[in-house]
Amino acid sequence: MKRLKFAWLLLVAALLTPALNLRPAAAQDDWFAYVFNSAKQEFIKVNADGSHEIVPLGLPEGVYANGDDMAFSYNGAVVVFCYLQNTDTGSIAHLVVRDLSTQTTAIDVELGEYIGCRVGKNGLGMGGMMVYVGLANDPSNGRPAWELRAVEPFGGTTMFTLDAAMPEAAVIEPYGGPMLPYIYGNDSQAVTFGVIPYGIGGPINVQAYAWPLVGELTPVANLGNFGVDVLPYTGEMVWPEADATLPAGNPGGPMIAANVVRYADRDGNVSTIFYSPDWVIYDVAWVNGGQQVAMLMFSSFDETNPEQTVRYVLLGRDGSQVEFTPAVGYLNVTDTTNGYLEFTANYPQAEGQAYNVQLVRIANGAASMTWMYEAPDSIGALSLVWAPPSEFANNFDAFPAIQ
Numbered sequence: 093m094k095r096l097k098f099a100w101l102l103l104v105a106a107l108l109t110p111a112l113n114l115r116p117a118a119a120q121d122d123w124f125a126y127v128f129n130s131a132k133q134e135f136i137k138v139n140a141d142g143s144h145e146i147v148p149l150g151l152p153e154g155v156y157a158n159g160d161d162m163a164f165s166y167n168g169a170v171v172v173f174c175y176l177q178n179t180d181t182g183s184i185a186h187l188v189v190r191d192l193s194t195q196t197t198a199i200d201v202e203l204g205e206y207i208g209c210r211v212g213k214n215g216l217g218m219g220g221m222m223v224y225v226g227l228a229n230d231p232s233n234g235r236p237a238w239e240l241r242a243v244e245p246f247g248g249t250t251m252f253t254l255d256a257a258m259p260e261a262a263v264i265e266p267y268g269g270p271m272l273p274y275i276y277g278n279d280s281q282a283v284t285f286g287v288i289p290y291g292i293g294g295p296i297n298v299q300a301y302a303w304p305l306v307g308e309l310t311p312v313a314n315l316g317n318f319g320v321d322v323l324p325y326t327g328e329m330v331w332p333e334a335d336a337t338l339p340a341g342n343p344g345g346p347m348i349a350a351n352v353v354r355y356a357d358r359d360g361n362v363s364t365i366f367y368s369p370d371w372v373i374y375d376v377a378w379v380n381g382g383q384q385v386a387m388l389m390f391s392s393f394d395e396t397n398p399e400q401t402v403r404y405v406l407l408g409r410d411g412s413q414v415e416f417t418p419a420v421g422y423l424n425v426t427d428t429t430n431g432y433l434e435f436t437a438n439y440p441q442a443e444g445q446a447y448n449v450q451l452v453r454i455a456n457g458a459a460s461m462t463w464m465y466e467a468p469d470s471i472g473a474l475s476l477v478w479a480p481p482s483e484f485a486n487n488f489d490a491f492p493a494i495q
Contacts, residue, residue, distance in 0.1 A: 123429060123480055125451065126168065126192075127465075128159030131473035135192065138451055138463045150190060150197050151175065157188075159475045163216035163223070168478050169193045172216050172223050172245060174209040185209040187225055189245045201248030203227065203241070208272050208290050217278035220245065224283050226273030228290040231256075231266075238271040238287050242305055252305040256287075260309055264301070276300055276315045277322055286316040295319070295348045314356050318348065319375060323382045325486045329356040330365075330385050332373040339369040344393025344400065347374065353387060353407070355491050363493035366407055379425060379432035381482035384408050385491075386425040386432065411492045428479040431455040435476040437467075449474055 123140040126147075133156065135147040149157060155175045162173040171190050176183040185203040190196070203209065208228030215224045223243045231237040236256035243250050254261060256271070270290035277284045282305070286298035300316035301309040314320065320331040332350035334340060340351035350373040353366040366373075371389040379386045384406045391401045402423055406414040424435040431454040438448040446466045453461040467474060 123453075124168065125428065125433065125453075125479040126164075126477050127435075127449075127451070128162075128475050128477045129473055130156070130159055130475070133157060135477075136465070136474075137192075140453075140461055142461050142463045144463060144465065147192050148195060150195065151188075152177070154178075155186075159477045161210045161212055162477055163211050163213055164478045165216065165220055166481070168480065170198075170216075170220070171478075173211050174203070174225055176206070176209060181205070183207060185225075185227060187211075187223065187243060187248060189223070189248075199245065199248045201243075203243075203250075206239075207270055210272055210274065212275045214275045214277050216245075217283060218280060222251070222278075224275045224278060224285070226275065226285070228270045228272040230270050231268075237266060237269065238273055238290075240273040240283075240285060240303070242283070254303055260303075260307070263309055263311075264299075276312075276320075282310075284312050284315055295346075313360060314354075314362065317354075319350075321377050321385075323378045324481070324484050326358045326382065326484070326488070328358055328382070328490075330354065330376045330378070332376055332387075335364075335367075338367065341368070341370045341372040341390075341392030342394075343372045343390065344398070347372065350374070353385070355493075357490045363491070365491040365494060366405070367494060371403065377425065377427065378484075379406065379427040379482075381427070381430070382484045382488060384414075388423070388425070407491075409489055409491055424476060426476055426479055427482055428453065429455065429482055431457070431482075433476065433479055437474070451476070 125138045127136040133149045133151055136144050137147050138144045155177050157173050157175045162171050164171050171192055174185055174187050176185055182205045185206040186200055187203055188200045189198040191198055206227045207230055210226045223245045225241050227239040229235040229237055239255040241250050242252040264287050267289040271287045272290045273285045273287050275285050282302040284300055284302045286300045288298055295318040297318050298316040300312040302312050303309055314329050317331040320329050322329050331354055333352050333354050334348045334350050335352045338351055340349040343349050351368055352364050353376055354362055355365045356362050370392050373387055373389050375388040377386050387405045389403050404416055404425055426433045434452040436450045449465040449467050451463040452459050
């Protein structure tokens, strides 16, 4: 029966995919990126010439979407996310598919009563024909602590379900409270996910599993490591890690004292490619089409001088390092076509000053676009959520291991 259901899905998707604008990537001249303003629940579309326009999210009053929990189609035309709507009896999870190019909502479907829901950046799969959404329950009410659904995005029908009470899920250790599945990746064979205790905060490593929608779960190595980033097409992974055998900096907060960057090559062999004894490695990400890894670091916390500084290092596959320290209070580096994006913000120096946000596009080694934006609200409301991905190559040499 489920096989017939899946065949029906493929037929419907073939007919309706053009209407949802799940089309190939835009041409180079049509480059744009999305910054999400969570305070106003709207997107800021930044264009290749540095101009911008506001794109509404189209949500009802009183509900909230998280920019970190959204999935986008390959060309950025469609966004998929979930939100909770409070009622007199509890909160109802909704799944939304919205066409940003036409500013219309394709579906807004109720999934049921839950205390948490998440799609995440990897939640749109099978070429836009399936959405994977994680749901959190309170097990004290007799329901499974977590649930993972595969939903077709054209009408919102749930095609496949996995939850904590099913025999296939027995390999996942219960936490004793609500849990939420996080989607780490997907392909035509399976969706890969890990289940995290809901609402605990802070870094955590979990075991990742591949779920083929019908059948048993298969463990997947390394993918559940905190902060892991996967390079498309090759499957190479990088992540920050605390090596207790080596000196490390003091994070000064609820972070791991990560002092090394681990690398898993396309065969799954793990090595160390970077080490810092006095800077805390907070985040790593593939950039420039997989030719480099961007590493965000904080200086070791010193209670006599508590102001921590930030630096970025771009690590090349030949072991070369390009370092830059931002003269701003915040910096994020994200991959995009032929390079990467620098998303920075200057904190106000005096009362009444606005937050100045800047987005710089580095393409082919040079700055090709600069966007400036004066934000009257806290910069914490602004996040870079989507940019056109690089055309990743798959013929790179592996990163050299360090001794």
